[in-house]
Amino acid sequence: MENELRMKPGDVVRHFKGKMYEILCFAKDSETQETMVVYRALYGERDVWVRPKEMFFSAVDRQKYPDVSQTYRFERAEG
Numbered sequence: 001m002e003n004e005l006r007m008k009p010g011d012v013v014r015h016f017k018g019k020m021y022e023i024l025c026f027a028k029d030s031e032t033q034e035t036m037v038v039y040r041a042l043y044g045e046r047d048v049w050v051r052p053k054e055m056f057f058s059a060v061d062r063q064k065y066p067d068v069s070q071t072y073r074f075e076r077a078e079g
Contacts, residue, residue, distance in 0.1 A: 005058075012042065012077045016060045016070040019043055020077060026053065 006011065009025045020042040027036045027050070035053040040046055060068050 007074075007076055013039070013074040014070070014077045016065065016068050016073055021049075023045075024048065031049070 006024060009023050012022050013023060014055050015021060015052070021039045022042055024038045024040055027038055030037055036050045037053050037056040038048065039056075040048050040052050056074055058073050060070055060073055062068075
């Protein structure tokens with residue numbers, strides 16, 4: 001995945017709904033060995049979230065969100 005290869009811990013990313021996050025690290029689920037992305041919200045309480053890597057780097061569902069301009073769920077913020 002092109003989008004996946006471009007991102008690393010420390011990168012600031014934009015969720016397709018507009019909010020900004022920072023990738024903290026990649027981790028493995030101890031039960032499933034699935035790679036997870038650990039990321040922090042850059043707004044509000046600055047909560048820390050975890051999401052499966054496959055989902056984090058997935059494309060936006062165009063049927064559910066036809067008017068979204070981003071291609072992927074999360075994209076690196078420019079600048």
